[in-house]
Amino acid sequence: MSRHTSDTSLRGPRSAATQERVLDLSPFRDIIKNLCGLSFDEARTATLKNGIQSRMSLLGLACPARYLELLKGDEDEFNNLVSLLTINETYFFRDPAHFQLLTERLVPALIASKKPAERLRMLSAGCSTGEEPYSIVMALMEKYGESARNLFSVTGIDIDSSAFEIAKRACYNGHSFREFPEDLKSKYFDSLGPDLFRIKGTVCKQVEFQLLNLLSETYPVSLQNFDIIFYRNVAIYFDAEDQKTTFSKLSALLNENGYLVVSSTETLAHNIGIMSLIEIDNQFLYQKKLDIGIGNRRTESGSEPRPRASGRSNPASRRSAVTARTVHQDRAAPLSTKPVEKTEVSEQRRPNCLFDKALSLAEAKKYDQAVDLIDAIIAQDPSFCKAYTLKASVLINMKELDKAEGTCLICIQKDQWCLEAFLLLGMIAKIRNDDEAALQHFKESLYIQSSCWIAHFYIAEIHRLRGELNRAYREYEIVTTLLKKGNIKEHGLTFFPLSFPMDQIAHLCNHNMTQLRKKLT
Template sequence: MQNRDGGELGPLKELILRTCGFTFEQGRERSLAEGVAARMAERGVDSHSAYHALVARDREELNALVELLTVNETYFFREPDHLNLVAGLLLGEIMAAGEARPVKILSAGCSTGEEAYSIAMMLRERWGAESERLFTVTGVDIDSGAVAAALRGVYGRGSFRGTGAEQLQRHFDPVGQGEYRVREEIRKLVRFEVVNLLNPFYPQAMQLSDVILYRNVSIYFPQEVQRRIFSNLAGLLNGGGYLVVGATETIHHDIGVLSLVQRNALFCYRKEPLQFRFVERREARRNGPPVTRSAPGAVPRSPHSREGVRPQPGEGKQKAAWDPGETKALFDTALELACQGKADEPLELLETVLSRHPGFAKALTLKASLLVNAQHLEEAAGLCQGLVARDPLCLEGYLMLGVIARHLGDEEEGLKRFREALYLAPGCWLAQFYSAEILAGRKDLKRARSGYETALRLLEKGEFREGALFPLSFNAGQFQAICRHKLSQLKE
């Protein structure tokens, strides 16, 4: 079908690009023209301008048009190398961290559900009935018709091109002529939602994912939309989580937001674990020796503390029994190992340090940060609550309590803790950034924009380098890119 004037579809193309991210270049305009003609006939609309006005005001009509335009080309166990990588090495690595929560897997652009169900089947094969306790799988797609088909879980022969006879028998029940339904124990592992990936306000089920499959979806988006959605998805990942794209899409997403890593001869993206480093704050004393300047808002310690060690009852006896220099050396080694991304070894060293000096503030905060990073959230929360009870000026304690609250989905508590951190240190970029994340999720766009702008300004000035708390595996350019991206979204 050809447009009579060659330009009537222009406004519709712009609307669909703006709201859904789809582009219709390189021969795909024909599918748009045919889809629009079908919907115009269905709705009794006789001009492209009138139909554009209808789509612009009627979200259901836009959804109906999108259903005609999306290409739901998928089948079970498609590109099995990537699926085996996820179900084997990647999930094994994440589970080895010993986190006491289900591992979350997201299929972004899940179409009619074959990819999400394929992962669930592989998990069931490896873990049996325990998979229901150990994992959650979520599939999302913009096409509500495709999501409805996924929820039904009934498939024809075309969906089984990559399925062996044994898998078909094990995971499906015949329900009609050439049709099969996914068995209930698999369907219980998976949930589906209608989600527009271009909308940055994602539902709770997508938050804090450990592995995201985003395969063969971005090929339908222009480059700017690809970058935007990839950055949005990266923001959903837990530290140490993975984002897997299709083999032909890998290089296009190497934009500095996530680390490109090789696993089993395949490439995927990893979000480096967020770890925290705590540097000493000293109260300047009149006529005292020179001290390192802290970042604006850094909190001074008690003038009675020394090298981060808060006096404790019976401390004189401890000092006689232990060499303070040796204890400090143990702490420095623990910090160095933590900077290298290790967890067990520094925690063991910190236990020794704290057995000698239970009030060693820097050791307590480093231990808490390692526990947060390892997702031992309850233990970390107890330690952080003790920190702020012992020292109401402990910036690190409030920050980590905010991070823990976000991990647990309690945004109200998280925002409260980040505000407490900002009360102590308005120049703390991390508190500004996470506060902005929560505010953006609440659609408090003005204050979110202000938070991102402040965090970006602090990062660009390098004010995190002296006296501030920052992630051990911190990449300033990465966080600056995220802030700029978030700001560009909020302007639209």
């Protein structure tokens, strides 16, 4: 590709409004997808449009068709646009639970299986501006001290050349230090001036960076035999097919029994039978096991795999997972295989018809009658999970929290992937002011359905009330993004009078984000 020089003949007097009218994003989506694999669906239209318009304005171009031709012939400009479109929300020790999992569970287990002089190899896939791989090194140094230099090696890869250069310079400002302990800043960084810090050489030497498109046909030979891969908040840029392709490629880079860590909202999207989805200390991740059987890869033939909810006698308490548990297992056999004798049931007495009547009673606040009718439905069809969640919802409104909790647990025994049951358990815990249990249940809801905006909303509310402002802001932002897709009714609840008007959710989130921005600046 040739380099571009600004051509004043390409400039024009068109207004921004005119430019927006004639901006057809389809060919831009196609060229970006074809050249680097990044996908921009309808939910990310604004990001793509704003990026294109920003670059056109900077170059003094008024015609989208001219800019499209420029992208086809100028590699530098194409890279500039990609850099603008792939700006990641990244900072040191983002999602600290993952780094605690790394140092306290994954690394000790892997070291025990290694030869004395053999290093653990770790990969940060989609490392952006470098905060993640450097965080890995600092976490390991905190755990193992100076000996960490000889125990580990870390590699960061990314497609964005601009981010790549920032990572190699290792200079960062305050934006990268959200939730970063001050004592570690002085320990691992040198001050270069007001709000500018450079990572010390002892950390930088532990990280190697390589420029790479994850969708490349082949990877360098050096990218092999990793023990742990961090692949967090990257898959959002790929469509479903490319997500599967990339996940398969990353799996091939792992050693046997190696781990792949993804963000909580991406967990289910990658559960495609390539690796085992496991849970350690309340965190879901993947492990490469060469002996995975077909029965463990899929729950049912032709069905969409969903994470298995953890059974527990007291759902309000946190689990202590001493050993990892494989999340996907075959469904339990039916309690009885005895043929059911056919009986004539009037249309009015069928469970679905009775359910509609019970729901109407609940909406009319005739709770006792609703519960009696739901019990009759369950007696007719004990496998009717919606009846259990409706009963639990009604019991919550009756302030019968223990009974509601027990009903949810029965439902989960019958369907271990029931989104509504986990949402209700989260709400019960929230009413009890048990924030930790509430967060756990809402996160479990997201493992089942990452687009469940109401789970994100309640997580945001809990973080806001606890003063965890950055986390709250991030969750509110996710809610607004999901609601822009028009799925406000897809909240996962059959019946639960929310404490806020449904049509005001987006407004409420934006208001809270505005208030949080003021506190964060």
